[in-house]
Ligand SMILES: Nc1ncnc2c1ncn2[C@@H]1O[C@H](COP(=O)(O)OP(=O)(O)O)[C@@H](O)[C@H]1O
């Protein structure tokens with residue numbers, strides 16, 4: 349069975365009395381270990397799809413199985429648990445906690461999982477930072493790092509809980525081309541190590557990094 | 572994330588913005604300080620009142636007074652002899668709950684000695700009066716049983732009157748004093764009695780220095796003819812805690828003898844503190860200031876927290892994406908407010924202790940901040956903080972992760 353198995357996903361936002369359909373029946377399948385790009389113009393529904401695939405939101409209709417578990421019916425606490433165990437997010441704006449050191453940032457998902465001592469959490473976080481070439485930055489705060497380094501810290505954070513997949517939203521959108529290339533290289537390494545990556549982007553060069561692209565237009569899969 | 576960890580994060584936050592934290596906690600600090608001060612001062616006042624009661628004879632002392640008579644007297648009221656010396660004798664012989672009984676006859680009379688001449692109170696009584704009221708002679712002696720039996724024309728002077736009549740208390744001994752024209756020999760002068768409730772208030776026991784005591788039998792014989800009515804009875808309960816039982820027994824005995832309740836029984840020292848009203852007002856003002864400060868402080872904290880939650884919407888969205896549940900977000904915000912509330916409570920406690928110390932020195936009061944008061948202070952500010960933090964924490968916990976990430 350596929351890692352991601354989504355059928356007929358629709359999402360309707362309600363704005364006052366007007367219904368805004370953001371997704372109108374989307375099917376997505378992603379296999380374990382794949383590197384997939386979701387592309388499309390702005391407003392086409394990419395982020396909405398990513399939020400549903402990442403269990404941050406529930407679809408209005410449709411079926412979604414992630415790693416064998418039926419997600420469509422889950423809400424609140426149960427979704428939070430799935431997010432923590434199965435999904436690693438990387439955002440366009442990095443979203444690191446500014447007042448924590450980068451090792452504390454990377455350790456955060458383990459804190460929410462529970463069952464790890466602080467020592468153990470930080471040990472794992474530091475090992476990951478070393479692996480991603482950020483060993484000399486351990487103990488620093490995010491604002492002491494360059495944009496590319498910050499995004500790689502975010503990648504380390506997404507990996508620390510050993511999730512089933514990484515969900516990445518415009519990872520290079522806030523970076524210059526050099527830093528962007530550096531981050532994309534990191535994703536390639538992460539993928540080569542066996543991780544599944546689903547990456548939302550409107551940038552064709554970025555999408556070219558992935559093994560295949562799913563193109564969305566106006567809330568539907570376009571070819 | 573455990574609550575303890577959230578607490579540590581909150582503490583680090585508070586330390587990083589110490590000045591800002593203190594400023595936002597001003598209301599809480601002032602409120603807690605006021606509460607601490609009012610409790611400490613109230614404790615001091617209570618202690619003082621207890622000291623005063625002990626000074627005027629102790630907790631086991633009871634006073635019976637003639638009740639004010641109504642305008643139209645009923646038949647039973649007319650039939651009653653009111654309180655008499657015989658009532659006192661009867662109680663002394665029959666009331667098992669009492670260890671001492673002293674009748675009091677208390678008119679105002681004219682004092683004369685040499686060229687001194689003034690009006691003042693005279694108490695006709697028995698030796699028990701000195702035991703019950705903890706009165707000690709400075710020189711000479713108090714009235715004796717023999718004086719009472721012999722209707723001796725002897726007089727024991729309060730310190731102030733001895734001073735007024737003879738210029739200096741020791742000189743009074745053995746001298747003659749006329750009371751409404753009848754001569755008495757001074758056999759004793761009492762110690763000066765002093766008790767101050769506050770620096771600015773007068774001697775609450777001065778009335779005891781401004782009187783003289785004579786044997787009650789002498790008083791009746793010289794001034795009353797055959798009548799033996801008395802103004803009051805002072806009683807000492809057999810045990811220090813026996814005042815209640817004594818009150819009941821004496822009440823029913825006197826009622827049986829009089830046929831009507833034409834007397835009032837009160838514990839000694841009650842309402843003796845004239846400054847109590849002032850202190851009550853003082854306490855009340857402090858309490859009101861404290862409560863208002865706490866409420867204002869709570870509102871300020873709630874507002875700052877809401878602003879901080881709004882400011883950190885994206886942070887909460889991110890934490891939720893990483894797997895934080897609503898409960899964990901709730902706990903995080905609450906831990907933050909718990910930390911600052913405890914800090915505010917401690918600061919308020921320190922300020923309150925300083926304030927109490929200052930007031931205690933200025934007013935010479937035995938006020939002190941006890942462990943109980945400190946506990947109440949911290950608990951109060953903690954409660955205010957938690958109440959103020961509930962809504963902001965709830966708001967943060969209820970955020971939708973998607974909206975928080977999209978619009979944060
Ligand atoms: N919370 C929301 N309320 C109403 N409309 C929304 C909301 N979120 C997204 N939309 C709408 O849904 C559509 C898809 O948005 P989005 O998924 O963000 O697209 P993309 O990420 O491809 O730019 C857009 O028309 C957007 O305006």
Ligand SMILES: [Mg+2]
Pocket residue numbers: 394395396
């Ligand atoms: Mg988008």
